[in-house]
Amino acid sequence: MGFGFNVPSCFFLVALHLGTSGASRVHIQTSSEHLSQPQPLQKVRGGSELDEMRTPAASKQSEEASALLVAERGTTEEATFTLAFREFLGMSLFVFFGCGSAMSVANRSSSNTWILQVALSFGFAIFVLLEAGIANEINCAVTLGLTIEKQLSLKQGVCNLMAQLLGSMVGAAILKVMFPIDKDFTGGLGSNTIVSGWTFVGAFIGEFIGTFLLMLVVLAAGPSKHLANLAIGLAVFLAHSVLIPVDGCSINPTRSFGPAVIQAVTSKHTDALMQLWIFWIGPLSGAACATLAHHLCYQN
Secondary structure: OHHHHHHHHHHHHHHHHHHHHHHHHHHHHHHHHHHHOOOOOOOOOOHHHHHHHOOHHHHHHHHHHHHHHHHHHHHHHHHHHHHHHHHHHHHHHHHHHHHHHHHHHOOOOOOOOHHHHHHHHHHHHHHHHHHOOOOOOOOHHHHHHHHHOOOOOHHHHHHHHHHHHHHHHHHHHHHHHHOOHHHOOOOOOOOOOOOOOOOHHHHHHHHHHHHHHHHHHHHHHOOOOOOHHHHHHHHHHHHHHHHHHHHOOOOOHHHHHHHHHHHHHHHOOOHHHHOOOHHHHHHHHHHHHHHHHHHHHOOO
16 A cells, blocks of 8 residues: 555656656756847947937038138138248348349448438338338348247248248349349448458447347337338338448348348359358347347336
8 A cells, every 4th residue: 555655656756857857948948049049239339320310400510610620721821821922022122122222322422421322222111011011021030029929920930031031032133133243332232241340249239239129119119000110111221320331231130141142152252151140140139139128118
């Protein structure tokens, strides 16, 4: 009886165990198959999706901003070139009329009245060119001063300097072609050299003070004040009336550069080229000191 009861019980337990195992196997297989099946990848939100989410108005504003930036850069580069070309043209004309006047009348009068004519020619040349708007500086010492005062960008200052140097050589080259050698009464295209009897120290002091006055007038008068260009022209006249007997008067390194280079290249006379350093150091240091004086004494 006990054996009969135990056998059915055992069959029942075995059947129950097999059913449970099969269910477990079915469950495990189902899970494995689920894991083994390729799952769709979730789309990661990136730049392309963000671009798609942008509204048409935002895209249009972005395109307009980019176009405006490109236009502004183009306008800035065009303005830089235009201002530099003005300096080239202005310097060419300044050298032609200023140095040309000296070449025509220098040393022809024992009373030195020719000095007045040459000084007026340089002064009026600056006044006319500035007043007409043909150029703005026509002098790299003034360009330096305005750059220090941050009225000119460094890029514009460098471009103006290059244009002035080229313009000075062009003006001097025109004079060289125009004037026969025996009609050039300066003997060197109006180039600057220290006159016999004067020293390098004396020339340096004169160039320093003359340019100091010019730069101070440029800054103090300013473009908005009445008769500013006339004041600048008169400052140039005053400097020439004193310095012509000393060294021909430069107060303008780029004005001295062209005649010295063209004279050295065409006539093999290098005196002006060898002394050119004095006509750079003196005016440039004078202009730099003038900006300091203006900043300390005249700016509110």
